[in-house]
Amino acid sequence: MVFILFKFAIQDFLDDRKFKNLSPETLKGYEITLKEFHNYCTDNNLIDTSDITPRVIKNYLIHCQNERSNNPVTLNHKIRNLKIFFNYLEEIEIYDEKNNPAKPIPYLKEDVKIEVFTDYQIRQMLTYYRRLKTRDKAFWAYRDYTIIVTLLGTGIRLGELVNLQWRHIDFVNQVMTIFGKKRIQRSIPLTEKLVKELAEFKVFCERYFGKLNDYVFVNSKNEPMTADAVKCMFKRLKEIMNFRDVRLSAHTFRHTFAHRFLMNGGDVFSLQKILGHSKIEMTMRYVALWGTALKEQNEKYNPLSKLDFV
Known part of the structure; x- marks a missing residue:
């Protein structure tokens, strides 16, 4: 297990996604989520990948729910992006399967309501x-x-x-x-x-x-x-x-x-x-x-x- 500065891990992930020729919209979605999560971590003096635990991610999501009024759909979008990011870090052996902090985080149940125009x-x-x-x-x-x-x-x-x-x-x-x-x-x-x-x-x-x-x-x-x-x-x-x-x-x-x-x-x-x-x-x-x-x-x-x- 190797640990690096969290901001370097984010940049490495985004570079990998660009290399894989993902669409600009998909890249931007990753960037927005990870930047917001990184800001939350630095505000709490968490700067290294070793600092990130399932509890940190859960507290971040609670913060998004309470302070940003994120609904379950938005939160699930962020959970998905974080899971993809941490799975990538597992692939390059920053984490192993047991200590991947995003793995235990469950998706939230969404209230299915689809609005349409009259x-x-x-x-x-x-x-x-x-x-x-x-x-x-x-x-x-x-x-x-x-x-x-x-x-x-x-x-x-x-x-x-x-x-x-x-x-x-x-x-x-x-x-x-x-x-x-x-x-x-x-x-x-x-x-x-x-x-x-x-x-x-x-x-x-x-x-x-x-x-x-x-x-x-x-x-x-x-x-x-x-x-x-x-x-x-x-x-x-x-x-x-x-x-x-x-x-x-x-x-x-x-x-x-x-x-x-x-x-x-x-x-x-x-x-x-x-x-x-x-x-x-x-x-x-x-x-x-x-x-x-x-x-x-x-x-x-x-x-x-x-x-x-x-």
């Missing part, structure tokens, strides 16, 4: 941007409007949205190519309505900037938008819309897409492929939550419902 809320957002398009904020309004339409029409993740390039959109065959988690490629069919919206936005960007960027969604300087920029956009929209019963985020649009897809008769396996879930269990969460509504759909569309056996 039709009224969706109309409110789109109407707001349509009205702005006629004023001096035409570019921002048109871009943000198209972001919402794209999220609603595809169910793609935030990271996938900001990495979307024009060459990934096949306007003729109405297909969008997405490079998702672990850089796994998938194709998403596009509706005629979304194809039309994206085609018009492309022409608008060409005329507005004079030169089209490779990326679909850009800022006022014609540079690719970051995930943080999109989050800020939703933060501003949240203040304007004042929705109190639903979180305004890219992931809520993803949940809304899944909800509408299933409610309109879509099958779970197709939804899994569109959303890019690696395991069907992830997609089945939606079925578990909206099972009653799906039962009503089955009663309505099941071929046996209209057959007379008498």
Whole structure:
């Protein structure tokens, strides 16, 4: 067993992840968690890997829960990142299997609640941007409007949205190519309505900037938008819309897409492929939550419902 300064261990791990060509979003997620954990450790005079015990990690999580108001979903995300980090340190023999401090830390039970937008809320957002398009904020309004339409029409993740390039959109065959988690490629069919919206936005960007960027969604300087920029956009929209019963985020649009897809008769396996879930269990969460509504759909569309056996 070899012990090193904790900050050097973190840097070594991040360098290894970069070498393995992980996506910028994944790298940033690791970096945020480990930086926060490192700050907590240094505040408590813990600077060496030998100082880190299961109790330290548990106290850090309690701190996040009490001082940062982290919910179980956020805490589980941090636990996952820490487990991956300490497993790496075990691989390079900083720890052995018995003293890996993250191993005894269990994941928390999450309250499964998936929020979705109502039709009224969706109309409110789109109407707001349509009205702005006629004023001096035409570019921002048109871009943000198209972001919402794209999220609603595809169910793609935030990271996938900001990495979307024009060459990934096949306007003729109405297909969008997405490079998702672990850089796994998938194709998403596009509706005629979304194809039309994206085609018009492309022409608008060409005329507005004079030169089209490779990326679909850009800022006022014609540079690719970051995930943080999109989050800020939703933060501003949240203040304007004042929705109190639903979180305004890219992931809520993803949940809304899944909800509408299933409610309109879509099958779970197709939804899994569109959303890019690696395991069907992830997609089945939606079925578990909206099972009653799906039962009503089955009663309505099941071929046996209209057959007379008498």
